[in-house]
Amino acid sequence: MRYRIGIIALAALAAWFLPYGLDSYAIHVVNVILIFAILAIGLGLCMGVGGQVNLAQVAFFGVGAYTTAILTTKTGWGFWLSAVLALAATIAVGLLVGTPALRVQSHYLGIVTLGLALAFTNWVTNAQVAGGAEGISAIPVPTIPGVDLSNEYLYYYLELAVFAVGLVFGLFIVRTALGRRMRAMRDDALAAGALGADVPVLRMTAFLLASVYGGLGGVLYAGLIRYVAPETFSIANMFLLLGMVIIGGRQSLIGCVVGAAGLYLVRELLADHPTVAQIGYGTVVVLVVVFAPTGLAGLPKRIRDLVTRRRGGQGEAARLQPFQPYETVRPDESGSQSPILEVDGISMYFRGLRALDDVSLSITPGEIRGIVGPNGSGKTTLFNVISGLYRPTRGRIRFRGQDSTGLAPYRLARAGMSRTFQNLRLFGDLTVEENVLVAIDRNATWHSWRYVARPISVLRRDRDLHRRAAEVIERYGLAEFAALPPKSLPYGIQRRVEIARAVAAGPALLLLDEPAAGLNGDEVRQLSEIVRSVRDSGVTVIIIEHNMGLVMSLCERITVLASGHVIAEGEPAEVASTPAVIEAYLGDSMSSDDLPSVPEVTG
Numbered sequence: 075m076r077y078r079i080g081i082i083a084l085a086a087l088a089a090w091f092l093p094y095g096l097d098s099y100a101i102h103v104v105n106v107i108l109i110f111a112i113l114a115i116g117l118g119l120c121m122g123v124g125g126q127v128n129l130a131q132v133a134f135f136g137v138g139a140y141t142t143a144i145l146t147t148k149t150g151w152g153f154w155l156s157a158v159l160a161l162a163a164t165i166a167v168g169l170l171v172g173t174p175a176l177r178v179q180s181h182y183l184g185i186v187t188l189g190l191a192l193a194f195t196n197w198v199t200n201a202q203v204a205g206g207a208e209g210i211s212a213i214p215v216p217t218i219p220g221v222d223l224s225n226e227y228l229y230y231y232l233e234l235a236v237f238a239v240g241l242v243f244g245l246f247i248v249r250t251a252l253g254r255r256m257r258a259m260r261d262d263a264l265a266a267g268a269l270g271a272d273v274p275v276l277r278m279t280a281f282l283l284a285s286v287y288g289g290l291g292g293v294l295y296a297g298l299i300r301y302v303a304p305e306t307f308s309i310a311n312m313f314l315l316l317g318m319v320i321i322g323g324r325q326s327l328i329g330c331v332v333g334a335a336g337l338y339l340v341r342e343l344l345a346d347h348p349t350v351a352q353i354g355y356g357t358v359v360v361l362v363v364v365f366a367p368t369g370l371a372g373l374p375k376r377i378r379d380l381v382t383r384r385r386g387g388q389g390e391a392a393r394l395q396p397f398q399p400y401e402t403v404r405p406d407e408s409g410s411q412s413p414i415l416e417v418d419g420i421s422m423y424f425r426g427l428r429a430l431d432d433v434s435l436s437i438t439p440g441e442i443r444g445i446v447g448p449n450g451s452g453k454t455t456l457f458n459v460i461s462g463l464y465r466p467t468r469g470r471i472r473f474r475g476q477d478s479t480g481l482a483p484y485r486l487a488r489a490g491m492s493r494t495f496q497n498l499r500l501f502g503d504l505t506v507e508e509n510v511l512v513a514i515d516r517n518a519t520w521h522s523w524r525y526v527a528r529p530i531s532v533l534r535r536d537r538d539l540h541r542r543a544a545e546v547i548e549r550y551g552l553a554e555f556a557a558l559p560p561k562s563l564p565y566g567i568q569r570r571v572e573i574a575r576a577v578a579a580g581p582a583l584l585l586l587d588e589p590a591a592g593l594n595g596d597e598v599r600q601l602s603e604i605v606r607s608v609r610d611s612g613v614t615v616i617i618i619e620h621n622m623g624l625v626m627s628l629c630e631r632i633t634v635l636a637s638g639h640v641i642a643e644g645e646p647a648e649v650a651s652t653p654a655v656i657e658a659y660l661g662d663s664m665s666s667d668d669l670p671s672v673p674e675v676t677g
Contacts, residue, residue, distance in 0.1 A: 089234055093227045101226050105298055107338045108233040109291045114318050114330040115244050116287025122324030123248055124280030125260025127184040130171045131315055133194040134285045136307035137164045138292020140198060143210040143302045148203065153216045153297065161289040168285020175277040179263075191312055199304045209303030216297045223297065233294055240287060244327045246529065247283070250536045251515045252522050256280060257325075258501045258512045265499035268461060269512055269579055270487035275519040310352075314341065317355045321362050322369050325503070329371025379562075394567055395551030397604050400611035412475065414439045414583055414614050415460070420469035422455055422638075429455040430466070431638040437583070442605065442615045444629035444646075446622070451635040453618045454496050457585050461493050462486045474582065488516060492581035494572045496588045496618075502561040506552055506571050509560060510543045513579040543578070550574040550604075566597045573601075577608055584608060586617040590624055602628055626650065 093101055113135055120128045141160035145151045151159075174186040198204040205211075215224045216232070223229050247253045258266040259276050267273045296302055314337065322333020337355070344351035362369055368376065415437040422430040430452045437443050445453050458464045460471060462483040471479045478486055492513075501509050517535070524532050547556050550570055560568050569589060576584060586605070590598050598621065605628060609615050619625050625632060626646045634642040634655050642652040649655055 086238075089238075093230050098226065101230060103338075103342055105226055105230055105233055106295075107335050108230075108237050109295050109298070110315065110318065110338055111331045111334040112237055112240050112287050112294070113291040113315055114322070114334040115240055115327050116284040116291075117315060117319050118324055118327050118330035119244055119247065119256075119287070120280040120284035122319065122326070122330070123253060123260065124256040124276065124283075125263075126172075126175050126277055126280045127180065127187065128171075128281065128284055129184050129188040129312055129316070130191045130194075131284055131288050132307050132309070132312035133171070133191040134164050134168060134288025135292045135295070136194055136198065136302075137167050138289035139296040139302045139307070140204055140210070140292070142293050142296040143213050144203060146214050146296075147210055147212060153214055157216075157293040157297075160293055161286065164285045164289030164292065165282060168281045168288070169278060171285070172278045172281025175281065176274050188309070188312075191309065195304055195307060195309070198307070205303075207304060209301060211301045213296050213300040213302070215300065226298070229298055233298070236290060236294060240290065241327060241331065243525075244283075244287075246532075247525060248327060250525075250532055251511070251517060251539065252279070252519065252525065254504065254508055254512050255515065255519065257504055257508075261501040261503055262499050264463065264483075265495065265501065266512065267483040268463075268487060268493055268495075268499075269575070270484050270516055271512065272482075272484045272519050274482075279519055279522065314355065317359050320359050320369060323371025325368055326371035329369050332370060393554060394570070395553060397551055397600060397607070398549045399603070399607040400549075402610045411438060413437055413472075414474055415616075416472040417456075417460065418470045418472070420456070420459055420466045420471065422452070422459055422464060423467045428638050430459065432469075433635070433638070433640055434469075435633050435640065435643065437614060437616060439582075439614050440609065440612070441631060442609050442617065442629045444625040444632040445616060445618045445635065446620070446625055446632060447635035450637075452638040453635055454587055455638075456635070457493065457587055457616075457618060461491060461585060487579060487581075490580075490582035491585070492576040492579040492583070493585035494576050494587055494589060496591070498560075498565075498568055498572055500560040500568060500572055500575070502559055505557050505559055506563075507540075507543055507547060507556040509571060509575050510546050510578045511539055513575045514539055514542050514546070516580075546574055546578045565592050566594070569593060569597075569601075570604075573604060577613070581613060584613050584615045586615065586619075588618055588620065590619055590621045598624055 092104065096104065113131055116134070117128060117131045120126050120131075138160045141163045142153070142156045145156035145159060146153055171187055171190050175183055178186060199207050217223070218232075221228055223232060248257075255266065255271045256276055256279070258269070258271055259273055263273050266276075295306070315334075318333040318337045319330050320333070321337060322331065323329025340354075341351060344354070366373060366376070413436040415435075417433060417435045420430055420433045421428065433452070433456060435443075445456065447453055455464065459466050460473075462478070462481050462485070465480040469479075470477060473486065473489060473491060476489070478489070481489075501512065504512070544556075547553055550573075552567070552571060552574060555563055555567060555571070560571050563571070569592070573586070573589060576586075589605075590601055593601060602624060605615055605617065617625070617629065629646060631644060632642075632646055632649045633640060634649060634652075636654075641654045642649050644652075
């Protein structure tokens with residue numbers, strides 16, 4: 075910690091005294107670099123942290139600059155009032171540009187945002203109010219009493235202050251709850267939603283943040299150059315900005331700043347050779363994407379990981395600790411035993427395929443229900459319908475007494491439903507602790523206004539989340555792995571991390587999709603202990619599993635699916651002796667006496 079504080083202090087000191095060693099041209103270049111650094115931070119938050127492909131950052135930049143220019147020159151309004159209105163206009167445009175992210179992702183979103191950026195450039199080139207191809211000149215200088223901001227040396231300190239606040243605020247977001255949810259969405263939007271992250275709002279938030287930084291950059295640019303023209307906000311500059319973020323490291327805001335400074339300096343050095351510069355940018359970006367996808371900022375970690383793997387790996391050296399059972403919660407005998415989940419006549423069709431056909435079941439609070447059946451019987455599809463990933467073709471679902479049919483996964487998660495997945499869906503670039511923190515955090519994204527109005531309360535809440543996450547990690551014996559990314563851990567430990575994450579969300583209903591897949595005998599026994607303990611703590615559990623020994627010893631009731639139909643339901647012994655089950659699931663030659671078993675786990 076002292077080491078980091080020392081580096082920050084030295085950097086701040088160097089930045090403060092930098093102008094004293096520069097001539098007028100050099101200070102102008104530094105001022106422009108600071109503006110591009112601010113733009114790069116915004117693009118890094120949107121694309122690197124939030125995972126949203128944004129090729130409209132240069133349009134946000136242009137909206138901020140042009141709005142300031144138009145309001146100051148056409149209406150005669152003061153610079154700072156115009157700057158505030160320009161920022162508001164940029165935010166509005168950012169929310170508009172972010173709207174397609176609710177429908178499309180990946181390269182489709184890139185195409186849409188690129189189209190919007192081209193539309194902006196075309197508009198300012200042809201609109202009379204924007205000065206057409208000639209642009210707008212004679213923009214007034216910002217005024218601060220006693221400070222002549224027409225002097226670029228003094229203007230540098232204004233830009234430095236805005237840059238420092240913007241960088242600190244961006245790092246504050248990344249390292250607290252909002253940033254974790256955005257990174258979780260980037261790594262796996264489906265899993266993030268299943269844990270309660272309101273993915274649509276997070277996507278809009280990512281574009282909103284990008285637009286704020288873009289607007290700030292545009293306002294500062296208008297005040298510095300005092301002239302705006304379409305060529306400044308061209309697609310070429312958009313790809314230059316994109317190159318800055320990719321080369322520096324899009325998942326690191328510091329990397330984005332380093333990339334902005336480095337690439338702009340290279341651009342200045344190659345100003346007389348624009349063709350060579352463009353080819354060079356493209357080549358370097360391709361090489362970085364292929365060989366160093368986390369950019370320059372990610373190289374130290376890649377080197378550390380390589381050294382760790384050669385030494386045997388931290389995940390292999392650390393030891394999984396025993397699970398600490400939850401305290402048993404006595405059932406409320408006086409309370410109602412109405413079902414916690416009711417599935418009524420659910421059918422799910424994928425074009426001509428009937429994955430589920432008139433499936434009904436009722437889950438009593440406090441039970442462990444098994445869902446079994448041969449491959450392709452519709453088990454995972456049923457989970458996906460229950461948890462909101464699919465909207466059923468027909469039928470209704472009631473969760474905790476309320477109609478939950480078609481509700482978004484994050485709404486169901488916040489109502490008390492949590493799940494794991496057949497194929498692990500951990501957030502690979504987050505640590506084990508951060509995976510758990512995402513699940514514990516139940517705050518709605520729209521509460522993020524507190525990051526501006528009440529940052530201290532955000533820090534306090536984040537400390538409380540870390541305390542609660544540490545308790546969960548300790549209970550599941552994962553303390554030695556807390557600072558490691560799950561992808562560096564053995565498969566069995568990853569499975570436990572996923573279960574710990576699902577339970578950390580504090581669900582009333584837990585859906586486990588083949589949790590024993592890939593586990594050895596001892597790990598299956600430990601899984602049985604964990605599931606029983608979770609149920610005894612007051613959580614209802616539904617488990618899909620092919621390990622019939624585990625199912626028969628663990629579940630009070632079992633529902634059997636075959637070809638999308640429920641063919642049997644009841645207690646384990648009753649189900650195991652049903653002819654339809656033996657035929658569809660176990661085969662004609664196997665009887666109920668042949669079923670494997672695991673030792674009964676008590677307590």
